[in-house]
Amino acid sequence: LLGLRGQAKTRIARSMVNLLDEYMPIVKGSxxxxxxxxxxxxxxxxxxxxxxxxxxxSWVHRSNRFFEKLATPxxxxxxxxxxxxxxxxxxxxxxxxxxxxxxxxxxxxxNRSIFVLNELPDLQARIQVSLFNILQEGDIxxxxxxxxxxxxxxxxxTANPEDYTNRGSIVTPLKDRIGSQIFTHYPKTIAxxxxxxxxxxxxxxxxxxxxxxxxxxxxxxEEVAFAARDSEYVDAKSGVSARLTIxxxxxxxxxxxxxxxxxxxxxxxxxxxDFMSIIPSITGKIELVYEGEQEGADYVAKILIDKAVxxxxxxxxxxxxxxxxxxxxxxxxxxxxxxxxxxxxxxxTDTDEEFYSKLNSITPLTAVIEENASELSTEDKNFCKELIxxxxxxxxxxxxxxxxxxxxxxSADIGQxxxx
Numbered sequence: 086l087l088g089l090r091g092q093a094k095t096r097i098a099r100s101m102v103n104l105l106d107e108y109m110p111i112v113k114g115s116x117x118x119x120x121x122x123x124x125x126x127x128x129x130x131x132x133x134x135x136x137x138x139x140x141x142x143s144w145v146h147r148s149n150r151f152f153e154k155l156a157t158p159x160x161x162x163x164x165x166x167x168x169x170x171x172x173x174x175x176x177x178x179x180x181x182x183x184x185x186x187x188x189x190x191x192x193x194x195x196n197r198s199i200f201v202l203n204e205l206p207d208l209q210a211r212i213q214v215s216l217f218n219i220l221q222e223g224d225i226x227x228x229x230x231x232x233x234x235x236x237x238x239x240x241x242x243t244a245n246p247e248d249y250t251n252r253g254s255i256v257t258p259l260k261d262r263i264g265s266q267i268f269t270h271y272p273k274t275i276a277x278x279x280x281x282x283x284x285x286x287x288x289x290x291x292x293x294x295x296x297x298x299x300x301x302x303x304x305x306x307e308e309v310a311f312a313a314r315d316s317e318y319v320d321a322k323s324g325v326s327a328r329l330t331i332x333x334x335x336x337x338x339x340x341x342x343x344x345x346x347x348x349x350x351x352x353x354x355x356x357x358x359d360f361m362s363i364i365p366s367i368t369g370k371i372e373l374v375y376e377g378e379q380e381g382a383d384y385v386a387k388i389l390i391d392k393a394v395x396x397x398x399x400x401x402x403x404x405x406x407x408x409x410x411x412x413x414x415x416x417x418x419x420x421x422x423x424x425x426x427x428x429x430x431x432x433x434t435d436t437d438e439e440f441y442s443k444l445n446s447i448t449p450l451t452a453v454i455e456e457n458a459s460e461l462s463t464e465d466k467n468f469c470k471e472l473i474x475x476x477x478x479x480x481x482x483x484x485x486x487x488x489x490x491x492x493x494x495x496s497a498d499i500g501q502x503x504x505x
Contacts, residue, residue, distance in 0.1 A: 086243045088269030091326020091370075093281075094243040097269070098153075098201045101241065105147040109197060113141035116189055117196045117236075118150075125196065125234050127184045150198035154191055156208035162215045166190045167227045187227055192219060196236045205242045206254055213256045220262040246322075271314065271327065278307040281327055286334040296341045297354045299464040301397065301472070305360070306330055306337065308393035309367065316392070318377030318385045329370040333363035340433075348436045354464055356440065357471035358433050358492060360390055391479050398476040401469065402457050405480040416456065419449035420473070421482055421496070428495035429474075444470040 086094040112119040112129040119129035121142055133140050154160065162168075169181060170188035179186050192200060202208070218224050223235045242263060244255065260266075272278040282303070313325040340362035341353050367386040371377075377385050403416050429443060444467065445451065453473060454466050461469065474494050478485040484497045 086241065086267050086269055087246060089271075089322075089324025089326075090245060091324065091328045092269040092271060093327065094269055095153075095201070095203060098199070098241040098243060099151060101199055101239070102147050102151040105150055105199075107147055108144045109147070109150065110142050111145055111197075113143040117193045117234075118145065118198065120197065123235075125236070151201070152191055152195035152198055153201045153203065155203045156205055158207060158209060160208060160212060162190075162212060164190055165192050165212065166215055166219075166225050167193060169228045184230065184232070187230065192238065193225065193234065193236060195238050196234075197238075199239045199241060201241045201243070203243050205244045210254075210256050213259045216259060217262065220259070271310075271324070275304055275307045275311070278310065278327070278330065279303050282307065282330045282334050285327075285331045286338075288335065288338050292338055292342060295345060295352055296338055297352070297464060298337070299355065299468040300462070301465045301468045302337070302355045302357075305357075305393055305397050305472075306333055306363070308396050309333065309363070309389050312389045312392040312396065313367065313371055316377075316385070316389060318373055318380060318388070320372040320374050320377075323372035326370050329366055332366040332370065336362045336366050344434060347434050350436050353437055354467065356433075357394075357468065357475060358431060363390075391475075394472060394475045395479055398472050402453070402473065402476070405476060405482060407480070416453055417473075417477060417482065420447070420453060421477070423447060423449050424483055424494065424496045425498075428493060430491055430493045431471075433490040441467050450474075 086097060088094055109118070110121055112121055112124060112132060114132075115124075115126060115129050117126055119126055121133070121140060124130045124133055154165070167188055167190040169186055171186075173179075173188065174181060174183075174186040177185065205213075218226070219236065219238075220240065224233045225236075226232070240263075272281060307330055310325055310327070310330045313319050313329065314321070319325060337355055337359055340359040341355050344350075344359075345353050364383060364386045367389060368382040371382075371385070373382060373385060380388075405417060406415060427447075429447065431440065431443065435443070447470075450470050450473060454461075454469055458466060458469055474483065475485075477483040478494065481497055484495050486493045486495075
């Protein structure tokens with residue numbers, strides 16, 4: 086499985102265990118899951134020769150037929166294949182020439198199972214070479230013991246294309262022995278991305294009951310990741326992990342939870358203002374190119390949120406023209422005029438009632454919603470009110486200033502004048 090980080094390569098590999106039979110019979114006491122019908126180890130062969138039909142059997146559940154090893158640079162052949170165990174030889178009073186003194190590594194122990202080797206390029210070349218015979222001929226060599234072990238293992242490897250250049254490489258003969266190379270990808274639609282975030286984000290049942298997340302807020306969260314993957318500031322070779330939106334969702338819920346505690350309220354709804362709390366999730370999950378480093382991670386994160394806001398805004402409402410002829414009315418003319426005489430302060434610590442009563446007091450804002458998004462739910466309409474204000478500030482039609490937990494929206498000209 087070849088793909089960028091956060092594309093569920095390990096998750097896909099782990100889920101393969103569900104394709105196996107629920108229970109598998111093995112010779113009781115076998116270290117390498119010997120089949121009662123085709124025993125491999127000396128222990129199992131001797132036991133069956135001695136007891137025949139009376140050989141004791143154990144049943145292994147499929148959840149125990151999954152073996153995983155992260156290919157760290159310190160992994161050696163003994164870990165994977167095995168080695169002679171001097172303590173076992175001394176305890177059993179056996180010579181080193183006896184097969185029973187062997188301590189099997191992870192791969193023989195994964196017989197009749199799925200063995201996943203994560204981050205394959207990190208594995209040293211000499212260790213990769215030791216896998217050749219297992220993958221092709223099915224025999225292993227341990228300290229001079231030539232064991233013909235027809236192991237029945239489904240090997241799964243995962244790798245990141247970036248690793249080939251930065252950390253290591255996969256030796257060509259090993260690559261040749263791998264059956265299929267499957268490229269993974271990020272979710273291609275917002276709907277699928279939402280499903281993944283919903284499934285993976287750790288949000289308690291109590292928080293789900295107390296905190297309402299509008300559907301548009303969930304869409305906007307995914308748009309941020311899509312914007313990051315297309316951004317000129319973000320290193321495309323490194324990718325933008327699906328963990329970004331999972332972490333962002335948890336931070337979004339945490340911001341709303343904090344408001345519940347501060348306002349002593351019983352319920353709240355996620356707001357666009359809360360999206361400032363996902364900046365740490367973004368900055369920790371993206372690799373910036375040189376231009377992005379110059380701008381700074383926080384600045385890039387805010388640009389990505391703004392880009393996502395505009396994408397979502399333009400999917401619901403008419404576009405905001407940068408240049409307008411004087412005297413021609415646009416869908417937002419009345420709203421912009423309202424701010425010539427008034428200003429709006431939105432505080433993150435306001436209760437839902439206080440917060441939305443401020444937004445509802447702007448008549449032209451409600452008119453824009455009713456004209457273009459009347460079919461939306463009440464929560465989504467409320468979210469749209471913030472969305473419109475943010476879009477107008479991004480388009481330089483309004484001014485937005487930040488102060489502690491509050492955002493003040495006013496006329497672009499007045500805001501500019503006050504700042505100067």
